Amino acid sequence: MSAALVVEDLVAGYEPGLPIVRGASLSVAAGEILAVLGPNGAGKSTLGKAVAGIVPVASGSVRLDGREIAGDPAHRMARLGLGFVPQTENVFAELSVEDNLDLAAAVVGAPRAQRIAGIFELFPDLARQRRLDAGRLSGGQRQMLAVARALVASPRVLVLDEPSAGLSPKLAQHVFAKLAEIARDGVAIVLVEQNVRAALALAGRAVVLVEGRVRLEGEAAALAIDPRLRDAFLGRGEAA
Numbered sequence: 411m412s413a414a415l416v417v418e419d420l421v422a423g424y425e426p427g428l429p430i431v432r433g434a435s436l437s438v439a440a441g442e443i444l445a446v447l448g449p450n451g452a453g454k455s456t457l458g459k460a461v462a463g464i465v466p467v468a469s470g471s472v473r474l475d476g477r478e479i480a481g482d483p484a485h486r487m488a489r490l491g492l493g494f495v496p497q498t499e500n501v502f503a504e505l506s507v508e509d510n511l512d513l514a515a516a517v518v519g520a521p522r523a524q525r526i527a528g529i530f531e532l533f534p535d536l537a538r539q540r541r542l543d544a545g546r547l548s549g550g551q552r553q554m555l556a557v558a559r560a561l562v563a564s565p566r567v568l569v570l571d572e573p574s575a576g577l578s579p580k581l582a583q584h585v586f587a588k589l590a591e592i593a594r595d596g597v598a599i600v601l602v603e604q605n606v607r608a609a610l611a612l613a614g615r616a617v618v619l620v621e622g623r624v625r626l627e628g629e630a631a632a633l634a635i636d637p638r639l640r641d642a643f644l645g646r647g648e649a650a
């Protein structure tokens with residue numbers, strides 16, 4: 411199985427000489443969901459942002475379908491097929507649902523009408539609320555819009571930072587079910603999550619990041635019952 415996204419020995423952070431991600435490696439194949447777990451401050455968001463070109467990369471490799479993209483600017487990555495859904499400020503609250511999608515399409519030069527029609531097929535609730543300002547959507551629908559904005563560019567890899575944050579378990583499940591549907595369409599998904607149990611139930615594989623490095627990795631079902639998982643979150647144990 412060839413990977414859509416391969417990250418190798420990635421070192422990244424906000425300031426030169428102060429790495430937050432300290433040599434992290436992972437890969438995800440088309441149609442696969444990889445969960446990125448770990449305690450608060452482990453560097454999960456920084457890893458996602460570095461992969462997406464928002465945080466500077468100091469060294470290491472990020473390959474999208476075999477092409478080196480580490481350190482490329484975010485807009486170029488988006489055009490090449492890497493979608494990123496940030497945890498916050500991921501929609502324009504004062505713009506309508508439709509204008510949010512239109513703008514996302516314009517930024518990557520995607521054929522707008524056609525893509526947005528496709529998005530509305532995948533997200534019928536958003537289609538019904540297309541004229542509503544995004545700021546007036548429910549939390550769950552706003553997350554769906556954030557995901558939809560990334561999908562407008564037809565990404566082959568989609569990186570999401572805690573799409574379930576702030577949602578009720580039921581709404582989180584709606585978002586996760588949609589991610590499963592997107593993966594079934596062949597998109598490779600990297601899911602950064604705090605919600606460990608739900609993420610392991612959804613993902614095929616997972617990595618556990620501790621202090622900027624991958625401490626544990628494996629099949630999600632196996633990790634879910636691995637006692638080392640709890641130790642990693644509690645800051646115990648050696649690198650596996």
Ligand SMILES: Nc1ncnc2c1ncn2[C@@H]1O[C@H](COP(=O)(O)OP(=O)(O)OP(=O)(O)O)[C@@H](O)[C@H]1O
Binds near residue numbers: 424450453604
């Ligand atoms: N914009 C920033 N500038 C400087 N340092 C930052 C910035 N954002 C995060 N950090 C630092 O990077 C480290 C890792 O943060 P990061 O947000 O990547 O962790 P995380 O694993 O996503 O945590 P959480 O589970 O709380 O979301 C922390 O020490 C944090 O203080």
Ligand SMILES: [Mg+2]
Binds near residue numbers: 454455456
């Ligand atoms: Mg985070």
